[in-house]
Every structure is written in structure tokens, then in C-alpha cells.
Amino acid sequence: MKLIRTPHYQELSMKAAAIIIKTIQTNPTAVLGLATGSTPTGTYERLIKDHVENGTSYKDIRTINLDEYVGLPTEDINSYRSFMERKLFSAIDINPKNTYLPNGNAVDIQDECARYDQLIQSIGGIDLQLLGIGENGHIGFNEPGTPFTETTHVVELTHNTRKANARFFKNIKDVPTQAITMGIKNILESKAILLLASGENKAEAMARLLTSHKTTESFPASSLFQHQNVTVIADEAALSLVDDSKRSAF
Numbered sequence: 001m002k003l004i005r006t007p008h009y010q011e012l013s014m015k016a017a018a019i020i021i022k023t024i025q026t027n028p029t030a031v032l033g034l035a036t037g038s039t040p041t042g043t044y045e046r047l048i049k050d051h052v053e054n055g056t057s058y059k060d061i062r063t064i065n066l067d068e069y070v071g072l073p074t075e076d077i078n079s080y081r082s083f084m085e086r087k088l089f090s091a092i093d094i095n096p097k098n099t100y101l102p103n104g105n106a107v108d109i110q111d112e113c114a115r116y117d118q119l120i121q122s123i124g125g126i127d128l129q130l131l132g133i134g135e136n137g138h139i140g141f142n143e144p145g146t147p148f149t150e151t152t153h154v155v156e157l158t159h160n161t162r163k164a165n166a167r168f169f170k171n172i173k174d175v176p177t178q179a180i181t182m183g184i185k186n187i188l189e190s191k192a193i194l195l196l197a198s199g200e201n202k203a204e205a206m207a208r209l210l211t212s213h214k215t216t217e218s219f220p221a222s223s224l225f226q227h228q229n230v231t232v233i234a235d236e237a238a239l240s241l242v243d244d245s246k247r248s249a250f
């Protein structure tokens, strides 16, 4: 695991975008695993700026997202499909057919999970998976206690996760109670992983990730210790509780 420290969110976003752009330049048909949430939005803004100014092309890039709420109409402003359209896809030259998210409105939600696993395989696996981290250490919607062997599955969202996401909704009651998420096994099968953490609310999770070095299902991000190519980019606020003398992992 490699740590890149940045003074603030803007720099974090620039560094993350630079890694993604390099991946695209090296492999114009790369499969990018993408994430939603507040953290990657600055990165997506940088990708758009680079696309406009430097012409980096996404025409043969495929993207596959980590997760989607169950039961929200696709066109709902809070669906992850609509988030991705707004924040990235509509502003770059990607073929909409090459952008994949789980279908949270599938008639058979279990079938949809199996389909998504097959899809990841059929597009050749993920070259670079972008991740945020939850305050409780979740990655994707893999909440504490999720076996690391899980592939795409349906999750009951914890109260804390729904509370954290309620800021985007009118009322916490409107936050869906379930989501489809890639499992930790899918994430660990990616060729490279890029985890972003910004802000004081991530400081406890980052201190645990960077100093405990203990792999446990009660802290899903610790599964990343099992992967050989993980880059973490964090800003000073997210690193504010890291005791450098205990930072054995880096």
C-alpha cells in the first residue's frame, strides 16, 4: 500500500485524476471501476477539465461502478446512475453503452448480482478501481462484517451509512434501505486500486487503516492489505489522527 499525502482536497483530486489519466493513456481500452459520493467529485471535475483542454479520449474506455441503490428510479437525482451522468459521463466522450452500474430496479435482484459478476469478467476485469472509504471503514457498500469472499450482493444499509447519505435526500426516510454492491472479492480482483480519503470525518477510519495493519472483516478497508497494488491518497484532515510513529504499513 502506497500513501500519497496531500495538503488539501484540491491537490488530492489533481493527484487522483493524474493517475486515472495515466491509466487511460497507457491503455485506451482500460476498464475503470468508478465510485460515487462526495470524495471523487473533484477528481471527476479534473478529468472533465483535462478532457476539454487536453483531449484525453474515453471513446474506448469502459467504466463499471461499485454500487447502486435498490428501488430508486434511474432518473431520480440520487440514483448513482444519474450521479455519474451528471458528474462525469455527460461531459466526456464516453460511449454510454460502455458505462455500467448495477440495475437497482431489476425484477430479480439476485439475478442482477450474478449478471454483474459475469459482466465484470466478460469485460476483462477492472484495471483501476477507484474507492472512497466510509466512516466505519466500508468500501463500496460492503459494511463491517461482510465476508471478504463476497461477490456482488444485496446489502441492508446500516443506520450510520443511511445517516451519512441523508444529506443528499430531503429526509433520512427517503434514503433507500438496500443497495447492490460489488463485493470485496470483486474489488480485490481489480488490477490496481486507488482509495481516496478527505476530511476530518474520515480521520478515525484512516488512522485505523494506516496504523493497525490488522486484516479484519469488522473493518472492510483492511481487506486492501491483501492486495499488491493499492494507492491511498489522503489529505491532511483525513490524516490528522494518524500517529506517524505507528504507521508501520508505509
Ligand code: PGA
Pocket (backbone or CB within 6 Å): 036, 037, 038, 039, 040, 132, 133, 134, 135, 138, 139, 140
Ligand atoms: P463520501 O462517501 O465520498 O461521500 O464520503 C465515501 C463512502 O461512503 O464510501
